[in-house]
Structure formats: C-alpha cells, structure tokens
Amino acid sequence: xxxxxxxxxxxxxxxxxxxxxxxxxxxxxxxxxxxxxxxxxxxxxxxxxxxxxxxxxxxxxxxxxxxxxxxxxxxxxxxxxxxxxxxxxxxxxxxxxxxxxxxxxxxxxxxxxxxxxxxxxxxxxxxxxxxxxxxxxxxxxxxxxxxxxxxxxxxxxxxxxxxxxxxxxxxxxxxxxxxxxxxxxxxxxxxxxxxxxxxxxxxxxxxxxxxxxxxxxxxxxxxxxxxxxxxxxxxxxxxxxxxxxxxxxxxxxxxxxxxxxxxxxxxxxxxxxxxxxxxxxxxxxxxxxxxxxxxxxxxxxxxxxxxxxxxxxxxxxxxxxxxxxxxxxxxxxxxxxxxxxxxxxxxxxxxxxxxxxxxxxxxxxxxxxxxxxxxxxxxxxxxxxxxxxxxxxxxx
Numbered sequence: 001x002x003x004x005x006x007x008x009x010x011x012x013x014x015x016x017x018x019x020x021x022x023x024x025x026x027x028x029x030x031x032x033x034x035x036x037x038x039x040x041x042x043x044x045x046x047x048x049x050x051x052x053x054x055x056x057x058x059x060x061x062x063x064x065x066x067x068x069x070x071x072x073x074x075x076x077x078x079x080x081x082x083x084x085x086x087x088x089x090x091x092x093x094x095x096x097x098x099x100x101x102x103x104x105x106x107x108x109x110x111x112x113x114x115x116x117x118x119x120x121x122x123x124x125x126x127x128x129x130x131x132x133x134x135x136x137x138x139x140x141x142x143x144x145x146x147x148x149x150x151x152x153x154x155x156x157x158x159x160x161x162x163x164x165x166x167x168x169x170x171x172x173x174x175x176x177x178x179x180x181x182x183x184x185x186x187x188x189x190x191x192x193x194x195x196x197x198x199x200x201x202x203x204x205x206x207x208x209x210x211x212x213x214x215x216x217x218x219x220x221x222x223x224x225x226x227x228x229x230x231x232x233x234x235x236x237x238x239x240x241x242x243x244x245x246x247x248x249x250x251x252x253x254x255x256x257x258x259x260x261x262x263x264x265x266x267x268x269x270x271x272x273x274x275x276x277x278x279x280x281x282x283x284x285x286x287x288x289x290x291x292x293x294x295x296x297x298x299x300x301x302x303x304x305x306x307x308x309x310x311x312x313x314x315x316x317x318x319x320x321x322x323x324x325x326x327x328x329x330x331x332x333x334x335x336x337x338x339x340x341x342x343x344x345x346x347x348x349x350x351x352x353x354x355x356x357x358x359x360x361x362x363x364x365x366x367x368x369x370x371x372x373x374x375x376x377x378x379x380x381x382x383x384x385x386x387x388x389x390x391x392x393x394x395x396x
Contacts, residue, residue, distance in 0.1 A: 044145065045358050047349040048132025050109035052082045056098045057114050058197060060087040061228030064255055064288050065114060068138060071338025072112055072345075074326060079351050081110075090196060090227065092117035099124040103131045110345040115140035116197045136344040138337070139199050145359045148344035150337060152314050152364040153378065154199040155386035157285040158206030160312035160368035160376050161252050165189065165283050166216055168309050169250065171372040177279050180247040186218040188248040190241040192234060192258045194226040195394050200254070203285055205389035207252050208396045220245045222396075225258045234261025242269045251282045251307075256292035259284035263295070263307040270307075281309035283370070288313065290333050303371055310370025337364075 053076050055069035066085070073083025088094035095116055102108040103124075111128060115121055115137045122144050125135050129146070137149035169187050173179055182188045189211055193204035204222075211219040221241045225233035234253065238261065241248055251266070253259035259282045266280045287293065298305040318334045326334040340362065347356025368376040389395070 045129055045134065045147065045348060046132055047134060048109055050107050050132075051080055052084065052105075052108045053110040053112065053345065054084045054086050054098065054102055054108060055112045055114075056086045056088060056095050058088050058090055058095075058116050059227055060085055062226070062230065062255070062257065064257075064286060067288060067333055067335045068338040068341065069112065069114075070332070071326065071335040072341040073338075075339050075342035076110070076346060079346060088116065092120050096120055096124050099128055099135075102133060103127055108133055109349065110134040110136075112136055112138060112341050112345065113140075114138045115142070118142040118198070134345045134348045136341055138341060139197075141361065147348040147358055148356055148360045148362070150340055150344075150362050150364065152199070153366060153384060153386065154203040154285075155206040155389045156366045156378050156384070157312045157314060157368075158203040158252075158389075159210045159386050160366060160378075161283045161285045162189075162207055162210040162214065162217065163376060164310040164312060164368045164370045164374055165250050165252060165281060166214060167374045168281050168283075168370045168372060169216060172279065172281075178276070179249050179279050182218055182220070182247060184218055186214070186216055187250060188220045188245055189217050189250045189252060190221040190223070190238065190245070190248050190262075191219055192223055192225055192237065192251065192253045192262065194224055194254045196226070198392055200226075201392060201394055202386070202390045203254070205391070205395045206386045207285070209389055211252075212396075217250065220248055224254075225261065226254055230255070230257035231261035231264070234258040235265045238262040238265035239269070242266070246273075249280050251280075253282055253284040255286040256284050256289035256311075259308060259311075260289075260292060260295065266307040276304055277307050278304040280307040281370075282307045283309065284311050286313055287311040288315075288333070288335065290330065300371055310368065310374065312366065312368035312376070314364035314366045316365070 057065060069085055077083055086098045102111055111133055118140050125146055128135050134147040136147045139152055141151040179187060191207050194200035195204055208219055211217050223237040225237055251262045253262055263282050270277050295306050295308045299308050316336050318336050323334045343354055344356050346354035348358050363380040366378040
C-alpha cells in the first residue's frame, strides 16, 4: 500500500519543535545574550565574504529535517545569500566530500551540517575555518570549535517517549481500555529506531533501555525506517510486527514520518480485526510536521480518530507572524531552529545586525505530552537522566 500524505494547513500554534529558550529573533535582530561584535571577526575566524550557504544533510528526504534547512536558507536569503541543500545519501564520508567541495568552489561562505560523524568532519571543518567559511552543526556537539551548534539531548527525547507511553497505557486501562498484556505480564511495545548517526544511537539506547527498566512495558520488536521512504517502510514494518505480535498496541517511533506510517498500518489492522484505534498508541520522539500535528489535533478531539496518542519533542513554537511571513498557506511550516542556525552563521559573519559568539552552543528544551495531558519538561542545565545511554554504540 502506498501511503498518501494529507495536505494539512497547520499554523505555527501547532509547531512544537525548535528553540524554546531562544524564541524568535524578530526580523534580523540578534537574540538576547548573543554578544559577539558585528563585523564577522573573532580571535579565530574571519569570514571570506562569499554569500552562498550549503546545508549538508544526511538525506533530503525527511520533511522535518528539510524544514530546518529550508527555514535557515530562507532567513539567509533575506540577507542576499544563495541557499543550496546537499544530500549525503546516508553516507558520512559524503559530508566530508561536500565540505571539501565547498572549500574548492571558492564562492561558499557558510555551511550548516546535520553532522553524521563529528570526528570525521574535524579536519575539513578546520580547513573550512581557515578558508573563511563559517560552519555550524545541527543535532551534534563536536569536541572541536566551530562557529556554533544546536544540539539536543536525543537520549532524553527517547526516554520521554517511553514515559508518555507508560502514562498513556495506565490511564487508558483505568478508563476501561482493551489492551492485552504479554506473557511476562507487561504491555508489548514495538520500537522504530535509527542507528546511522550518533544522536540516533543515543535516542535508540534510551528508548530500549527505558523499556527494559519499565515495570509496565516490554519491547518485542526493533526496526528501522528512517529515510526517503520512511512512511512506507514504517507501514510495512508495523504490519509485520502486528502479524508476529497481535497483542502489541504501543509503538515508539523515531520521528513523525515513521509514526504516521505505523499509524496507517495500525488503522488497517484495527479495521480488519474489529478493534478500536482508541486502544492503540504511537509516540514519536519528534513532532515538527504539519500533517502529524493535524493528526494529533484530531485525536485530541476523539481518541479513536487515529493511533497517534502523544509525542516527545524539543524546542519552541514559531509565532503566527513568523509563519505568515514565511508561508501564509501553512503548507511549508517555519522552523525557529532553522532561524537559529541562520543567526549563528550570519552572526559570526557580521551580516546585517546579527551577532553570535564564535563557538557558542545551544541545547534545546525537551518536552513530552499525551492525550491525557501529560507534561514532561527538561531544560538546558537540568540534570541529565540518560547519561548512561550517550555512548557511540548501540547497547542492546
């Protein structure tokens, strides 16, 4: 079955990924506390004056990732830059090659990299700095200095998704839900994970590790669907899980595409078996997707509308004004995370009135919710409950 994406219009009030603590920059003004002097120079970096920016991505086939990259590009285009997206096709070595290509091209002044392997990028990022190219990272914290980076405790997003599932099943059973237990007396969970980037390993470790420690849930399956065909692959994986584990009612998904693919498979399965979607639950570890948010809004009104029952995520909400300026139709949602990535690059280059301290980092806030009103929050500086999962290899 080919899954058709619903074309939903969801304004920024539905957006829950991007940077909670930083909020909006407000046009081309710098965020509070950014501090570096305009002009583009620091003790270690002088911009080469070139106004082409590349977003070097693991894949260009994931809508949520493209939302950040495209929003970054749009902000920089307002300052006269040219934006280009580069697809590494899941190969970290291709990201290194793209940086080398940018240096050789001579017309590139900035790079945003959703880094797959930060140690592999160290030498070429240093070469880029010497060539006057500003570099920032999305979703990775390097051990070496670059212009700046936006990082997320992906491990906590994984743990929070499981916590949201634990809370949901407790409350659903209490109100009379028909959710069977497995042979070990726990509720069965299928996990969709991703192991091709370090942060994905952290998140996956936390999901499976938290399930192992859970008193109510047990993991019966792990599969991977991230990529250009994520929804279809997640649909196929969920069908296989339900065939092998007919009592499984809970799915933890890596991101919204995988969650929607699983939810579509669950809808078909429930219809065939005469089961209520109210008794199924899918929880992604990320929520910034307009169609996903439309599905979640529907299930808040009617818990049997679909299988989406909550999520964990990170960052702030774009304002309606920002969304209207970017795309008033809402078909292309605006990402404050992308805006922050642009602020870092423009700031260290001294463009417009943007400023940024070279080397400064930002960690996203993290939250989780479900249809029963769960509210979990983590902020930069809070203790890290998932430190044991932040190792560069999958533990399970």
